[in-house]
Amino acid sequence: MKKHNFSAGPAILPAPVLKEAGKAAVNYQGMGLSLLELSHRGPEFTAIIEEANALMKEIIGLPEGYQTLWLSGGASTQFFMAPMNLLNAGETAAYADTGTWANKAIKEAKGFGNVQVVASSKEQNYNFIPKGYKIPRDAKYLHLTSNNTIFGTQLHKFPKSPVPIVCDMSSDFLSRPFDPTQFGLIYAGAQKNLGPAGVTVVIVREDLLGTVQRHLPSMLDYRTFIQENSLYNTPPVFPIYVSLLTLRWIKKNGGLKGMQRRNRTKAAVLYQEIDRNPLFKGTTAVEDRSLMNVCFVMEEKYASLEKEFLKETEANGMVGLKGHRSVGGFRASIYNAMPKSSVQALADLMADFAKRKM
């Protein structure tokens, strides 16, 4: 029986993608070789990465001047690699502190220049997205985290910024349309909406590169990946292939608008149940609720029922619903690939549980 996978990441991928990935790992396109043992310089992988780049450009609507790069090391590597490539010692970058990952990005950036934290929701355990803050015109860039996986908040409207935005989109990448021209650099670990762990997408406005003075090792210089079409060294072949399969699936299912419709519908099912159900409550400001990670707890007086409810979800084939220790309670991660039926199953169980317990 296929499980309902609510994991925060690595997370659910579309069922046809997984099926195709499994076939490729044994015999790629019937050629008598596994994709895992094919040269990254051969015609098969060249076709894969070229199609992935073209689809990324088409699906997002990337204008000229933006490059898609396939790296590894996760968003955690981008936390330092972005400032290393964009920020000279002595220059300042503005950061919004909206959660655990934003906080790590801030910590790593401090190794390379001045960091000005222009907004923070830390005092309220990151349960909202700060708005209306001032963005200094002399900052090199503004760093944002578009979706906060742990706390269940999401930036529904990017601020107007006088400086290029550098954005960690790991946990809501390709979940909705966005205007790429606001961004100088976008990065996303694949393991939420795009593919398996092991590949990180970077989309960069090429004209921002080449302005830092420090020594950059070849593998830490975005220009290396631009010049070599992400093939300076052996890239993570299989994770890139699975990402391509997901890109095809996104295109087939209405592109980013289609994803947004799916995601809005699914999130509505769950948030409506949370708001309606007397046992549960959401943990974040309503206007900042994430369409990807739905965080909720039990009302104080029912808190003793949390373990029991978690057990029931597991007994009903639902996995990954335990909330992160920073928030407690429950977290339902309902990325692009999550079918509405799984979300409905959870909402139904919540309703049924309340009926039995009230």
Next chain:
Amino acid sequence: MKKHNFSAGPAILPAPVLKEAGKAAVNYQGMGLSLLELSHRGPEFTAIIEEANALMKEIIGLPEGYQTLWLSGGASTQFFMAPMNLLNAGETAAYADTGTWANKAIKEAKGFGNVQVVASSKEQNYNFIPKGYKIPRDAKYLHLTSNNTIFGTQLHKFPKSPVPIVCDMSSDFLSRPFDPTQFGLIYAGAQKNLGPAGVTVVIVREDLLGTVQRHLPSMLDYRTFIQENSLYNTPPVFPIYVSLLTLRWIKKNGGLKGMQRRNRTKAAVLYQEIDRNPLFKGTTAVEDRSLMNVCFVMEEKYASLEKEFLKETEANGMVGLKGHRSVGGFRASIYNAMPKSSVQALADLMADFAKRKM
């Protein structure tokens, strides 16, 4: 029909490993979830990485004080990360220049300290392994490349070194027994003998770390990976799992001694044919011939037959035999997983081709 895969890397993996990997990508251990969508913090992946570490320790015979780390970014990332972690500005590291990859390691190390090239075979197009060179006692380490994938040479005996050896073992890792205590740090991209592209193994003598003064981003500090058991951030889950499957296969097939026997037998079949066959000749010093990458060309007067022979290999289901442009001719990569039958098929074709052409 399964092809004979002579690719230099990503390269052949054991058939049972590929079969198991394909199953895991669809439904891991019948649990109703793909390994690609499982949390790296869950019990399944915890078991995978713990078994992989234990098997690595057992198979190599790692003594206390050595740690196995699972990173990404390939050997190309280790080219700078090793000196970044081991070499202070102003200190000197000794490097042996034995091929293209050694050369890149030298280039990247220069960004972090003084590099003294203590030996080089560059003048003779890297067709031998320099020996008997002096290793300065005040060097922080000696960097070696144990097998030169492009040129087909291999270090059959590591030099006695007064300083710890840092070794790029990417293309002959786990192909033979070795004494780990000579080494301060070993690194290997998985995509030759261990797994698919996307994971890099580092084995490090822990007491060498923490002596550099420079700022190290968390993701570039080996100590981060030691402290967090390679789980500081989301690791490349699937490539690590496939590596575990290969480690199990190595253990089952006699460990490193078993691999060495297999590899010696296979290489002998091919080198004997090269030496016997009037059309072909090896490109390297005989005593430095690699058991992993067998490089050969046609004798000058038959050079016009190269294309025809390459076509015949392809017609016989053999892929990846075209030599690297730096050497020309042919390169048969015959890593651990390559069956003797494939090597025999190539040797037989060479013999048959000569019979027809002479």
